[in-house]
Amino acid sequence: MKLYISADMEGITGLPDESFVKATMHNYERSRKVMTEEINCVIVAALKKGCTEVLVNDSHSKMNNILIEHLHPEAKLITGDVKPFSMMEGLDSTFDGAMFIGYHVRAGQFGVMSHTMIHAVRTMYLNDHEIGEMGFNAYLAGFYDVPVLAVTGDDQAAQEAEALIPNVTAVAVKNTISRSSVYSLTPTKANEILSARINDAMERRHHVQPLIPPKQPVLRIEFANYGQAEWANLMPGTYIEPNSTIVTFKAKDILEAYQAMLVMTELAMNTRFS
Numbered sequence: 001m002k003l004y005i006s007a008d009m010e011g012i013t014g015l016p017d018e019s020f021v022k023a024t025m026h027n028y029e030r031s032r033k034v035m036t037e038e039i040n041c042v043i044v045a046a047l048k049k050g051c052t053e054v055l056v057n058d059s060h061s062k063m064n065n066i067l068i069e070h071l072h073p074e075a076k077l078i079t080g081d082v083k084p085f086s087m088m089e090g091l092d093s094t095f096d097g098a099m100f101i102g103y104h105v106r107a108g109q110f111g112v113m114s115h116t117m118i119h120a121v122r123t124m125y126l127n128d129h130e131i132g133e134m135g136f137n138a139y140l141a142g143f144y145d146v147p148v149l150a151v152t153g154d155d156q157a158a159q160e161a162e163a164l165i166p167n168v169t170a171v172a173v174k175n176t177i178s179r180s181s182v183y184s185l186t187p188t189k190a191n192e193i194l195s196a197r198i199n200d201a202m203e204r205r206h207h208v209q210p211l212i213p214p215k216q217p218v219l220r221i222e223f224a225n226y227g228q229a230e231w232a233n234l235m236p237g238t239y240i241e242p243n244s245t246i247v248t249f250k251a252k253d254i255l256e257a258y259q260a261m262l263v264m265t266e267l268a269m270n271t272r273f274s
Helices: 028-048 133-143 155-164 187-203 226-232 254-268
Strands: 002-007 053-058 075-078 097-103 121-126 129-131 148-154 169-178 181-184 218-223 238-240 246-250
Touching (some): 002 028, 028 053, 028 097, 028 187, 097 133, 129 133, 133 155, 133 254, 148 155, 148 187, 155 169, 169 187, 218 226, 218 254, 226 238, 226 246, 226 254, 246 254
Parallel strands (some): 002 053, 002 097, 053 075, 097 148
Antiparallel strands (some): 121 218, 218 246
16 A cells, blocks of 8 residues: 655644744754654554555645654655645655645634644635635545545644545544644654554545545635735736635646645735835
């Protein structure tokens, strides 16, 4: 079995706020170690259940967080920024399953460090269905007929996963108190639980179906202010909906929609205030 892992950081055990997930801040180096150990726990459990190949895609911020010198030797790692498919880079139809590790809930929701891609985004829609990173990434996996077998993160991310993907194994390693505080397991205890639950996910993998994306989806991104919408609207094929900060793009497929989302959010980050 060939397994794909997309690893974010906000949903990793014990991480409550930006000081743990931002490279310039004091708790970040601690978090890299916890993140790498947590991913290793998932890899070991998958290998024990017959997985023969594991590809890990570092999917947080500049996407160079995982300590490769401490990563399980049987895994391969995609690391670094500017990837054509960002959090889902390297995925194709040769994979038998995917897992989302360290994920968080979408923008505007109760949950630890909740957001969607960048903090300028209020929400995103595909064909009027509200989604976050988890949903978009699951649809991209579905394009390649790859089911998302497990999602780990805080309790709110687990609930989002269960609502989105029937029969997914959703594992909460911490509970939300506020957007920047958590009630968390220790890494040692979390890894014990993760080992057991990933084992369950592997055993139940045939009960999970790929999340099939809509054909020719309409992507709509609502930004926090009009300047961000103006920047996003510089991408050809987009338009700003009247009396709103929503930028719309009609895509030929989910792959084009995903890359359009990446371009629009990158452009929006150019907004400056005097």
